Structure formats: C-alpha cells, structure tokens
Amino acid sequence: MTHPKDDRDKELDALVRAASAAPTDEVGTYYKVLSRIDAAPRPALIPLPGLSPNLALASFAALMLAAGAAGYALPDLTTQGADDQILALAFGITDAAPDPFAPTVAGTGQ
C-alpha cells in the first residue's frame, strides 16, 4: 500500500526537479563509453585463445602438482647410488666400488 503524493508533495517535487535541471551530454557519454569498450583489455600472461579463467586456474594447479611430484621423484633417482653405498658400508660389505674421493694413506715411507 503506497500513499499517493498530495499537492504539497507534487509542488516540492517540482521544485526539486527545477533545482536539479542542468545541461547534460548524452552524445559525449556515448562516445566515452565506446572508447572504454574499445580500450584493449589487459593481455593474459599466457595468451591461450578460448581458455576460460577456471580452466586456466585448473591447468595451473595441475602443472604445480606435477612439478611438485617431479621434484620429489627426480632427486631420488640421482641419489639412489649414494644411498646404496652408505647402506653397504653400514652392513660391512667391502666389495663395494672404492670411493674415488676417499683420502689415500701414504705407505711408501719415502
């Protein structure tokens, strides 16, 4: 239920309308809006046409997971030999390959 405007309200509203009257520039607004529409959007970091933001985020997350898993797996391969030698030494197995970096004992007496 809304109350209709009485004559005093109408008179006051007319005064508000008169006080608010001012020149406006709709054509100017139109061209300013068009220029903002045409302003080039910010380029994507990796330009992939047709890639939605959600898909890009999911791809990035998958890439990070793969990189993390690889980060654990690859060092394991490269240190496997050293681990075996340390284990053999701990168990007293002596036929392991000599350590080329072990200090040599000078036994010639010369």
Place this chain on the structure above:
Amino acid sequence: MSAIARGDRRALGELIALHGRSLTLVATRFLGNPEDADEVMQDVFLRVWRHAQKYDPARARVKTWLYRITVNICIDRQRRTSLRRFIGLDDPPVEIADPQPGAADRLESRRELAHVRGAIADLPARQRMALLLSAVAELDTTEVAAAMAVSNGAVEQLLVRARRTLRKTIAESEEMPS
C-alpha cells in the same frame, strides 16, 4: 537490451539517449558534482554493455534496472569520495554556477533554486536518493524500492523525512536576509 547483449552499439546509443539525461541529473544532484556524475554514467553504461545478457525482463523494467545500477555506483563513489576527503586527498565540491546566462528578473528564482540544491545536498544520503528517484526520475514507490533494494515502507519513510527536512530548510533559508 537483447540487442546490446549481442554487441549492438547503436542499441547502446539509443538506451543512453533514452535514459541518460534523467540518470545523469539524479547522479549529479546526489553526488553534487557533474564531473563525478559523468564518470558514474560511463561506469553505468559500461556495466550495462558487459552484463546486458544478465538482464531479466521478468524481474525489472529496463529503467528500474538502470537506476539500480546507478544507485549502487553512486553509493560506492560517495563512500570513496568521503574517505578521500576525510584523509585530505580531495577538496569538498564547489557548486558550479548555472552556466546558462539568466536575466536579472530571474535572479530571485535562481537564488531559490540554489537554496533548494543546498537543502538537497544536506539531506542524509538515503533520503536524498529516495527523493531524487521520486521527484527527478519520477519513479513510483515500488520502483524506488527496487532501485534502492529496500521495502516500499522504507521508501515511504525516507520520502516523508526528506520532504519534511527539505521544507523546513527551505523555509529557514527564505527567512534569512539574502
């Protein structure tokens, strides 16, 4: 609106021609600054251009939807402006004189309108917006309520208070010697 959603720039121009003036007058009088209102108008129609496909004719008329967007952007802008003034980055607005040259016999009328503008500017923001949507945009109570996202009853209250305060302020300014 469907033409705008399809990327029809001419349809956007027609929409601006149809509603731009009224929206601009409301934004100018709400913000008290034509430059701010100009930027608000650009934001409004840019948002319309980008989100035209979201417009649902079953929920609101185009005019009401446009005013809803305008109200939101005006309120955001006013908050930012108030903050900038509070921390001293912006100066308070200076009311620009009517650019149209008036005859001397219209001076009294212009002075009265200047008082009305001052009284509108002094109203609390929600009362000011409700009054402008009702008087300048000529929206009915239900449309004002939709544009401001409040109930019809709240709009009635805002309008009663705004008109009462405005009458009082105008009467006081008329009693003062000019």
